[in-house]
Amino acid sequence: MEQRLSLITLGVSDLKQSRQFYDRLGWQVASEEQAEEIIAYNLQSMCLALYPLDKLMEDTTVRAGRDGYSPMTLAYNVNSEAEVDAMLEEARKAGGEIVKPAQKVFWGGYSGYFADPDKYLWEVAFNPFSPLGPNGAFQWGGVESE
Structure with missing residues (x-):
């Protein structure tokens, strides 16, 4: 696989x-x-x-419990702390719930979380150790240039 x-x-x-x-x-x-x-x-x-x-x-064929937030997150990485703030605000204006405001985090980046209407959690993050590649491509540790 x-x-x-x-x-x-x-x-x-x-x-x-x-x-x-x-x-x-x-x-x-x-x-x-x-x-x-x-x-x-x-x-x-x-x-x-x-x-x-x-x-x-x-x-x-699986029954899913919908009492709270999903036990998984989806991540949307951006190129700066300012972009994190802007994306969280865009999500809030679209009807998302900010569940964790953006802040500096233990791993050296900057991130926050919002939930969509079904409580799926989205992390919006700036990771200075994993810069984005062309078209926002993300790989752990950064995208290798060709």
């Missing part, structure tokens, strides 16, 4: 509300063809899909 991800699918409680949230963040839907059933966003190197939680549980 290659060390990569192709698609992250989030089970959402309200597909329309979730789409509106990501639309307000400025994201573009990959296709309107099945937008009543699944929403997909093409990212730089993978895809993020939103799918009704009940359908996802049916598909995976």
Whole structure:
């Protein structure tokens, strides 16, 4: 198995509300063809899909508890502390909940967290030890130039 991800699918409680949230963040839907059933966003190197939680549980045959926040995080890395602050504000204006304001962190970077309408946690981070490559490409320790 290659060390990569192709698609992250989030089970959402309200597909329309979730789409509106990501639309307000400025994201573009990959296709309107099945937008009543699944929403997909093409990212730089993978895809993020939103799918009704009940359908996802049916598909995976796993029951998911939705009492609180998801026990995973999605990370969005940027090039500066100022960009972290700006992205968190953009998420707040789009309807996201700031769960941890941006601050300097123990590993030497700067980050904060917001939750989307289904309480999926997003970390917005500036990591001075892992500079981004072209088109925002991220690799642990930085993107090697060719």
